[in-house]
Amino acid sequence: MSRVYVDKSIDFRIIERYPAHMLARVLARKAQRRMLRTVGCVTLPERAVMYNGVVVFDTPKLHGEGITVGADYLRALVTLGFTRCDRIFEFCAGPGYIGYSLLANGFCERLTLADINPVAVKMARRTAAYNGIESLVNIYQSDVLDGIPVEEQWNLVVSNPPHFLPRDASDTNIRAFDPDWRIHRRFYASIRKFMKPGGHVVMQENSHGSSEGIFKPMIESGGGTFVTSCPEKDVRGHSNGMYYMVSCW
Ligand SMILES: C[S@@+](CC[C@H](N)C(=O)[O-])C[C@H]1O[C@@H](n2cnc3c(N)ncnc32)[C@H](O)[C@@H]1O
Numbered sequence: 541m542s543r544v545y546v547d548k549s550i551d552f553r554i555i556e557r558y559p560a561h562m563l564a565r566v567l568a569r570k571a572q573r574r575m576l577r578t579v580g581c582v583t584l585p586e587r588a589v590m591y592n593g594v595v596v597f598d599t600p601k602l603h604g605e606g607i608t609v610g611a612d613y614l615r616a617l618v619t620l621g622f623t624r625c626d627r628i629f630e631f632c633a634g635p636g637y638i639g640y641s642l643l644a645n646g647f648c649e650r651l652t653l654a655d656i657n658p659v660a661v662k663m664a665r666r667t668a669a670y671n672g673i674e675s676l677v678n679i680y681q682s683d684v685l686d687g688i689p690v691e692e693q694w695n696l697v698v699s700n701p702p703h704f705l706p707r708d709a710s711d712t713n714i715r716a717f718d719p720d721w722r723i724h725r726r727f728y729a730s731i732r733k734f735m736k737p738g739g740h741v742v743m744q745e746n747s748h749g750s751s752e753g754i755f756k757p758m759i760e761s762g763g764g765t766f767v768t769s770c771p772e773k774d775v776r777g778h779s780n781g782m783y784y785m786v787s788c789w
Pocket residue numbers: 602603604605606607610631632633634635636637638654655656657660682683684685700701702703714715716723
């Protein structure tokens with residue numbers, strides 16, 4: 541009787557995502573990290589999270605909930621019926637937690653990230669270089685979509701953009717506040733040319749700062765179709781305040 545030997549230490553999900561030369565590099569790095577851990581060396585910097593083998597770097601000042609409520613994206617996309625696609629764009633990406641976790645979990649072939657903050661962009665580039673996945677990721681420093689070439693064409697856009705209107709002049713944190721909804725307005729006014737026909741935008745919003753009725757007209761005047769909005773729920777069925785605005789383009 542013939543036997544098939546399966547090396548369980550190899551993550552076979554990676555095999556379908558990488559060309560052979562890159563796969564070899566990724567597996568070599570994984571093996572090296574595993575070895576270093578075994579002898580007790582600390583290989584990861586203090587500020588890093590890992591998604592299915594992809595290490596994502598950040599700094600305390602870059603974190604904008606992508607590693608907390610942003611982690612719900614995987615569940616939300618599955619629940620909404622999205623499956624693996626060619627290209628995903630994470631808008632207002634910060635270090636790219638959401639985008640990198642979707643790439644690492646096989647939700648897309650290629651990823652684009654953009655943020656206005658040069659430090660976030662630097663971190664996102666460091667992540668791509670460290671994991672040997674530069675050829676799968678395009679990263680732009682961009683004010684909304686202004687710095688992104690129109691050759692970029694996406695099936696799916698995800699984002700947890702700034703969620704609140706400023707209450708007064710002291711609310712200047714660009715991770716939290718979107719004055720007059722200018723970022724949202726500009727995004728929805730210019731996203732259409734970057735979308736593959738039938739592509740979707742799934743934007744994570746916060747019901748403590750906005751409601752569906754604010755963004756619906758922006759979607760429609762940008763040429764998109766509002767599909768649905770759905771709240772995030774915890775295990776007891778309670779909303780945690782976050783909701784997704786889904787539109788089709
Ligand atoms: C709520 S944070 C989300 C960051 C990251 N996705 C996360 O979850 O940690 C909002 C992000 O929007 C970025 N941002 C603010 N204004 C922007 C603009 N005009 N264009 C592009 N990005 C912007 C901020 O730099 C910040 O990284």
